[in-house]
Every structure is written in structure tokens, then in C-alpha cells.
Amino acid sequence: MKMLSLAAATAALAVLATPAFAQTKSVAVTAIVEHPALDAARDGVRDALKDAGFREGENLQFSYQSAQGNPATAAQIARQLVGDRPDVIVPISTPSAQAVVAATRDIPVVFTAVTDPLGAQLVTDMEKPGGNVTGLSDMSPLAEHLALIKEITPDAKRIGIPYNPGEPNSVTVVNMMKEMAQEQGLEIVEATATRSADVQAAARSLVGRADVMYIPLDNTIVSALEGVVSVADQNDIPVYAADTASVDRGAFAAVGFNYYDVGRQTGEVVARILKGENAGDIPVRVAAGTDLVVNPAAAEAQGVKLPEAVVSRATKVIGQ
Known part of the structure; x- marks a missing residue:
């Protein structure tokens, strides 16, 4: 058998040791x-x-x-x-x-x-x-969102949705929510904001017109969520969200990714x-997998009583 030189053997070992994506x-x-x-x-x-x-x-x-x-x-x-x-x-x-x-x-x-x-x-x-x-x-599990709204706030009939009409994803969600809500005897109340600076005013326009607020996956609204939460806390309007990260920031419940x-x-x-x-x-x-996240402190601030059944099946309870 022919022996490899030391240099050749070293080179061969180097090739074997090289990462697959060098x-x-x-x-x-x-x-x-x-x-x-x-x-x-x-x-x-x-x-x-x-x-x-x-x-x-x-x-x-x-x-x-x-x-x-x-x-x-x-x-x-x-x-x-x-x-x-x-x-x-x-x-x-x-x-x-x-x-x-x-x-x-x-x-x-x-x-x-x-x-x-x-x-x-x-x-x-x-x-x-x-x-x-x-x-x-x-794509949000909209049927689950409506089911959660009806479970926690069964007396709510008007769902306020602040959104940016310049975001096609938001327009799609609002239209889908209108159709699904109508089938369940619920009404969607719109409030538009094209800039983050307009979000709090949009939320304020829903006071007296909406029983709850729903925050879709709208980047303009989510980027200024604190303005929505401030209005909600002052007026006892429960805030549901489509993304779970918003529950850490003051929405009280979300089913989302x-x-x-x-x-x-x-x-x-x-x-x-x-x-x-x-x-x-x-x-x-x-995307696969959705979580239920709730925030009892936010719920209390917005005048909501979280059912024990909801808390017990939550993936995460903020503050616990």
C-alpha cells in the first residue's frame, strides 16, 4: 500500500474538517x-x-x-x-x-x-x-379571535378595529372580520390611522362607538400600541390583539403566533x-402553531373579568 506523505495527509484531514458551508x-x-x-x-x-x-x-x-x-x-x-x-x-x-x-x-x-x-x-x-x-x-386565526371575544365579553356587540388602510394585510383582515362578524350578529367599527402619530386619536374615536377593540397585525397600530392601551384603560374598553407580543404591552388577551x-x-x-x-x-x-396569552392586570385596568377557564388553558399568563 502506498503511504501518504505528511503534507498530503495533513491536507486530506483539513478537507475533512472543513465545514459543509465554508x-x-x-x-x-x-x-x-x-x-x-x-x-x-x-x-x-x-x-x-x-x-x-x-x-x-x-x-x-x-x-x-x-x-x-x-x-x-x-x-x-x-x-x-x-x-x-x-x-x-x-x-x-x-x-x-x-x-x-x-x-x-x-x-x-x-x-x-x-x-x-x-x-x-x-x-x-x-x-x-x-x-x-x-x-x-x-394569516390570523380570525375565527378563534371572534370566539375568544364572545367567550370573555359575551355582551359585546361592536368591535372597534383601528388600522392603516395603506397596509393591504390590514384591509384584508378588516374585510374578512366584517363578513365573519356579520354572520354572528356582531358589528365592526373602523378607525383609520396612516401614521403612528395618528393611532391614539383613532383609538379615541372608538370611545362610545365600540364595546371592545381588536388590534390586527397592523404594523402602524402595533408600533404605537401604548396609545391605544392608554385610551382603553381610561375608558374601560377591553383590548384584544392578534399578536401575543402585544399582550406584554397592555392588550389583555391574544390568540396568535x-x-x-x-x-x-x-x-x-x-x-x-x-x-x-x-x-x-x-x-x-x-405559519404553524398559535398561543393563547392573557394579561390579568391589563384585564382589570380595562374592566374585564377573565374567566378561569381561559386563564387555565392559556399558554402564558403575564405576571405569573
């Missing part, structure tokens, strides 16, 4: 605004990539930019990212996803925290998106693309 990959993440749910999604993406073998400082360049709630800035960021040519772009939220998808036809895009990918015209087919785009939808988990599910898709799969061949998924 070539540095780049992932650029952008969101329309910073708030706990979207921030958690970003962190989930990063951690899922790490678990898949892509680590910052070793074989991954991971960048993040927020548009600070400005769609024009989102479009500017999208153009900049396309110019940077990362291996994958991950836009978080519908406005950021629309900006990125409009800016590139060849860089893989994996969107997340998008309620209605079809309505937002990000893809034309959820199962076979084609092209360079795929991602995760966070853990956005860190949504981010991890998104990161798993990104890793598949970094390993060689085509984005357009990966079906768009609806």
Missing part, C-alpha cells in the same frame, strides 16, 4: 418598522440559520435594516439591498415584502409576517410560487435556499 453566505433582512413581534421574527431567522450551520462571523453575513414605518424608505432599502446582491433577502411585513419583490426578479426572496401573499401580489400560487419568491404567511417561532420557520426556508434549492420551488406556508 463559503460565506449573505442574508439581508429588512422590516417596515421595529416592534416586538417583527424583532422576534428577525431573531428567529438568525437563530434558525445558526442551527442549520450558518453562523455570523464564520460563514454568514447577516444584516438588518428598518424602514421606520415609511414605505418610501422601504422602497429605498429594497433598491439598496438589490444593489448589494446578497444570497437571500428576507423582508418582514407586507410593505417591505412588496418593496423587495418589486425591486428584484433574480435574488431569492423569502418574505415573512405577510398576512395575504396572494392579495399583496407577492406570488400568484401558494403551492407553486415560481420565480424567485417564497415565504411564510401569518409566537413571532420568534415564525422567524425560525422562515429561517429554515432560507437555509434550504442557501443550500441550493430554488425559492420558487418551495411552497408558501402558513
